[in-house]
Amino acid sequence: METHAGTEAKQRRGRRPAAEVRAEVLAAAAALMYADGLPAVTFERVAVRSGASKTTIYKWWPSPGALAAEAYFVTNKTELQFPDTGDLANDVRAQLRAFVQLLTQSGSGRIIAELIGTAQTDQDLSAAVSKHYTMPRRILAIRYFQQAVKRGQLRDDADLGLLVDQLWGACYNRLLIPDAPLDQKFADALVKNTLVGAASSTYRSLLLGT
Structure with missing residues (x-):
């Protein structure tokens, strides 16, 4: 038996x-x-x-490299989620704070820096980073901003792709070029400075408290 x-x-x-x-x-x-x-x-x-x-x-x-890129995204997928409470500034601030914390406190910053650097000479890795990491997150942010336009929080003519570059690109810049701190204070200031320019006149007044 x-x-x-x-x-x-x-x-x-x-x-x-x-x-x-x-x-x-x-x-x-x-x-x-x-x-x-x-x-x-x-x-x-x-x-x-x-x-x-x-x-x-x-x-x-x-x-x-392609395997590593997918493994990175799968490991951090939960931390990279985008909240949607209906308040543009609070949602973007929460997401950027979580992103900055991920890059500075979990060891993920070193990994994403290595992935981005190696992707410049590794086509398979570059394609995998785009497919599994950067492009899905870009699409997610743009879809959120489209809803913010519908809610009247962003200008109708705001360049949503450029808004993604300004917000998250600034974080990557401080990660890769460490001339200034990448921290929560920076994330908060970045959200306010960026959204004031893209916000509708009504929502801009709320951001500035006027």
Whole structure:
């Protein structure tokens, strides 16, 4: 008679669901990246840590950089969510504060700096950063700003893509060029300075308290 332990062993040796294997590969890549930096993410090391075969990993990701980019986004997806309470300034301030905290207090700043830097010479990584990280977040912010236009909080002619660049681009600038602090005070000032220019006249009065 087969024992319970023997049955469990067979189950572990059997084919695992693809989603489970993929999640374990991403978790392994994230763990290596946060412990030892982007160069630590190799298919060999990820395979050993996750228990997945290198053949499977090669099938799903064109390069270790592409795997690292997706692992970074999956790991930080919750922290990067965009609140929507209907108050433009409060929502953007909350999101930027969370973003600044992520970059400065969790070790993620070093990782995203490595990803951005390496993406300049790695096409697979560049495409993965755009697909899994920067473009989804850009679209999310623009959709939020479109709702703010409908609510009368932003000018009808406001350039929403430029607004994203001004807000989040300024954070990346301070991360990559550390001439000035990247902190909560900066996030708050950035929101007020940027939104005053893009706000409708009515909402601008609320921001300025006039």
